[in-house]
Amino acid sequence: MSILAALMLLQAQAAPTPPPEPPTPGSIVAAAPRSEWRAISPRDLLVIDLAPKGRAARRVVIQLVPAPFALGWTANIRTLAAAHWWDGTAVVRVQDNYVVQWGDPTEKKPLPAGIATVPERAYLTPLDTVAEARSPIEARDLPETRSRAKWLSDIAIGGTVTKAAREGWHERDSYAEWVEVIDGWPIATDDKNAWMPHCYGMVGVGRNLSPDTGSGAELYTVIGQAPRHLDRNIAIVGRVIAGMEHLSSLARGTGDLGFYKTPGERTPIVRARLASELPAAERPAFEMLATDSETFARYVAARANRRDSFFNVPAGGVDICNLPVPIRPAK
Amino acid sequence: MSILAALMLLQAQAAPTPPPEPPTPGSIVAAAPRSEWRAISPRDLLVIDLAPKGRAARRVVIQLVPAPFALGWTANIRTLAAAHWWDGTAVVRVQDNYVVQWGDPTEKKPLPAGIATVPERAYLTPLDTVAEARSPIEARDLPETRSRAKWLSDIAIGGTVTKAAREGWHERDSYAEWVEVIDGWPIATDDKNAWMPHCYGMVGVGRNLSPDTGSGAELYTVIGQAPRHLDRNIAIVGRVIAGMEHLSSLARGTGDLGFYKTPGERTPIVRARLASELPAAERPAFEMLATDSETFARYVAARANRRDSFFNVPAGGVDICNLPVPIRPAK
Numbered sequence: 263m264s265i266l267a268a269l270m271l272l273q274a275q276a277a278p279t280p281p282p283e284p285p286t287p288g289s290i291v292a293a294a295p296r297s298e299w300r301a302i303s304p305r306d307l308l309v310i311d312l313a314p315k316g317r318a319a320r321r322v323v324i325q326l327v328p329a330p331f332a333l334g335w336t337a338n339i340r341t342l343a344a345a346h347w348w349d350g351t352a353v354v355r356v357q358d359n360y361v362v363q364w365g366d367p368t369e370k371k372p373l374p375a376g377i378a379t380v381p382e383r384a385y386l387t388p389l390d391t392v393a394e395a396r397s398p399i400e401a402r403d404l405p406e407t408r409s410r411a412k413w414l415s416d417i418a419i420g421g422t423v424t425k426a427a428r429e430g431w432h433e434r435d436s437y438a439e440w441v442e443v444i445d446g447w448p449i450a451t452d453d454k455n456a457w458m459p460h461c462y463g464m465v466g467v468g469r470n471l472s473p474d475t476g477s478g479a480e481l482y483t484v485i486g487q488a489p490r491h492l493d494r495n496i497a498i499v500g501r502v503i504a505g506m507e508h509l510s511s512l513a514r515g516t517g518d519l520g521f522y523k524t525p526g527e528r529t530p531i532v533r534a535r536l537a538s539e540l541p542a543a544e545r546p547a548f549e550m551l552a553t554d555s556e557t558f559a560r561y562v563a564a565r566a567n568r569r570d571s572f573f574n575v576p577a578g579g580v581d582i583c584n585l586p587v588p589i590r591p592a593k
Numbered sequence: 594m595s596i597l598a599a600l601m602l603l604q605a606q607a608a609p610t611p612p613p614e615p616p617t618p619g620s621i622v623a624a625a626p627r628s629e630w631r632a633i634s635p636r637d638l639l640v641i642d643l644a645p646k647g648r649a650a651r652r653v654v655i656q657l658v659p660a661p662f663a664l665g666w667t668a669n670i671r672t673l674a675a676a677h678w679w680d681g682t683a684v685v686r687v688q689d690n691y692v693v694q695w696g697d698p699t700e701k702k703p704l705p706a707g708i709a710t711v712p713e714r715a716y717l718t719p720l721d722t723v724a725e726a727r728s729p730i731e732a733r734d735l736p737e738t739r740s741r742a743k744w745l746s747d748i749a750i751g752g753t754v755t756k757a758a759r760e761g762w763h764e765r766d767s768y769a770e771w772v773e774v775i776d777g778w779p780i781a782t783d784d785k786n787a788w789m790p791h792c793y794g795m796v797g798v799g800r801n802l803s804p805d806t807g808s809g810a811e812l813y814t815v816i817g818q819a820p821r822h823l824d825r826n827i828a829i830v831g832r833v834i835a836g837m838e839h840l841s842s843l844a845r846g847t848g849d850l851g852f853y854k855t856p857g858e859r860t861p862i863v864r865a866r867l868a869s870e871l872p873a874a875e876r877p878a879f880e881m882l883a884t885d886s887e888t889f890a891r892y893v894a895a896r897a898n899r900r901d902s903f904f905n906v907p908a909g910g911v912d913i914c915n916l917p918v919p920i921r922p923a924k
Contacts, residue, residue, distance in 0.1 A: 486818075491896070584819070584822070
C-alpha cells in the first residue's frame with residue numbers, strides 16, 4: 263500500500279468531522295459587523311432610577327419611539343423629564359401577566375407647563391407619514407390602497423426576508439393585517455395606518471376612559487403575553503431596553519388590577535431624566551442592530567426557523583412580539 | 594294636560610338612561626351558571642410548596658394535561674410526586690421574558706423506580722387519538738386529511754364561535770395551521786397532529802439535546818411572551834393555575850440562561866404532592882369553565898372584540914395565548 267493510499271484510508275476511518283453547528287439568533291447577531299450597528303441618541307433615552315434594593319442600584323432605560331409615531335406624547339414625556347416631574351413618584355401597580363405601571367400615587371401632582379392634550383386619532387399613524395419619515399424613499403412613490411402595507415414591508419427589510427415572507431410568517435397575525443419591523447421598531451398596519459404593537463417591554467400611556475388619551479405622566483410596560491387588544495386603544499411611546507428585570511420581578515399588587523394596597527409596597531422612583539440631560543459620566547449609551555441589514559434578515563429567518571442542535575422541528579414562523587430587535591450597550 | 598301626558602313629558606325630559614355597559618370577558622365569566630363549571634380532579638393537580646417568604650406561604654398549583662397528551666411524562670410526574678422526589682429541590686433558573694425552572698440543583702439525585710424514557714414522537718399527538726378521547730365522538734367519523742383540524746374545531750366549541758372564526762381570529766397563528774381550545778386546553782394542530790402551545794404559565798419538561806426528552810423531574814413555566822418556537826420540541830405537561838406570581842416575580846438569575854450563580858439565590862421547594870395525596874384539609878380544589886359552554890363562546894368573542902367603555906377599537910382577533918381558560922377555586 264502506498265503511503266498516499268494509507269493516508270487516504272486513515273482519513274476515511276477517522277471519526278467524521280461533525281457538520282458545523284447551524285447558527286442561532288444569538289450567534290448571528292454576535293457576528294454582525296460594526297457597520298450594522300446604529301447608535302441610539304441620548305435624546306431618545308429616558309433613564310429611570312428606582313430606589314436601590316439593598317445596596318443594588320436599579321436603573322431602567324426606555325427608548326422613546328421615533329417620529330412620526332406618538333409625537334404628542336413623546337413631547338410631553340420630554341417636558342415631564344426636563345421638569346423632573348417623576349422624581350418622588352413610584353411604581354404603583356404590578357398585575358401579573360399584564361403590566362407594571364408608574365406615576366404619581368396621589369394623582370394630584372400638577373403637571374408642568376406645556377403638556378399637550380393629544381387627540382385619539384394619534385393612536386394611528388397614516389402609512390404615508392411613515393414612508394415620508396424614511397429617507398430616501400419619497401412619498402410620491404407610494405402605491406395605492408392595500409398594497410401599501412406590502413410595499414412598506416418590501417422597503418423595510420429587503421429581499422432576504424422575502425423568503426421568510428413566502429414561508430408565511432408575517433401574514434399570520436391575529437391583530438393586524440400586516441406586521442413588520444421598520445427602522446428598528448415592530449409595526450402593525452391595516453391598509454391605511456400603522457401603529458406599534460403591545461409587545462413585552464413596550465411602554466404605553468395610562469389613561470382614563472375615552473376621550474382621555476393620557477398625558478404621558480402615567481406610564482406602564484408589558485410584563486407578560488402581549489396584550490394586543492390594547493393596540494390602537496392606547497398610545498405606545500417606547501420600550502424598555504435595559505433594566506426590565508427591575509420592573510418584571512416586582513411583587514405583584516394584591517388590590518384590584520394589581521394596584522398596591524399600601525404605600526409601603528410601592529417602589530419609589532428617585533429620578534427620571536433624558537440621558538442627554540444626565541452628566542456625561544452617568545449617561546448610558548446603547549446601539550441597535552440596523553433592521554435593514556443583512557444580519558437582521560438572517561436573525562429573523564433564524565428566529566422563525568431554529569435549526570441549531572436543541573431543535574427538532576423549526577417553527578416555520580415567528581410572532582412579531584417574539585422578534586425583539588437586538589440592542590446592546592455601546593462600547 | 595292629562596296626567597298621562599304629563600308623565601310622558603316628565604319621562605321625556607328626564608336624563609336619558611345610559612345604554613347598558615357592554616359585558617367584559619370578566620363579567621361574562623362571572624355570570625356563568627353553576628352548571629357550566631367543571632371540577633378539576635385532585636389527581637390532576639400538582640401542589641408545590643415553596644419556602645415561605647418571611648411569614649407568607651408560597652403555594653403553586655399546576656394542573657396536569659389530560660389524556661391523550663404527554664401521557665409518558667405525566668405518568669413520570671405522578672411517580673416523582675408519590676416518591677416525594679421534589680422535596681428539597683429548588684428553583685434554579687429565572688430568565689426574564691422566558692422561563693422559571695426548578696429541579697435538582699446537583700443534577701445527581703437518583704430518580705425513583707418506574708421512570709420511563711418517553712420517545713420524541715410523543716411531542717405530537719395524532720388527531721384521531723384526540724378525537725377518541727372525546728366522548729361521544731367516534732373515531733370512525735373522522736374525515737380525512739387537512740379538514741380534520743377544522744372538524745376538531747367544529748366539535749370543540751360549536752356554532753357560536755363559528756362567528757369568531759368567520760372574523761378570522763383563529764386562522765392567523767404564526768406557529769400552527771390551526772389553533773383551538775378543546776376540553777379546556779389550548780391546542781395547536783397541523784393536518785395530522787395536535788400539540789399544546791407554550792403560552793404564559795404553561796409547564797414544560799426540561800431536557801438535554803435530542804434524543805433526550807427529559808424525565809419530568811426538571812420542569813419550567815413560561816413567564817413572558819409565548820416562546821412558541823419551543824412547540825413540538827419540548828413536552829408540555831401542565832399549566833400553573835394558582836400561585837403563578839410566586840414564580841414570575843422571583844429575582845432573575847444573572848448566570849447564563851438565567852441560572853442563579855450561587856445556591857443562596859435559589860428558592861427552596863419544601864414539598865410537592867398530587868393534591869389527591871395531601872390530607873383533605875390541605876387539599877386545594879379548583880374548577881374550570883367548560884369550554885364547550887355558551888359562556889365560553891361569549892368569552893372568546895369578547896376577548897377578540899372588546900366593546901366595553903375603555904376600548905375604542907375592538908381587536909377583531911385574539912391570539913391563542915391571550916385566551917386563558919377561566920379557572921377558579923371551587924367553593
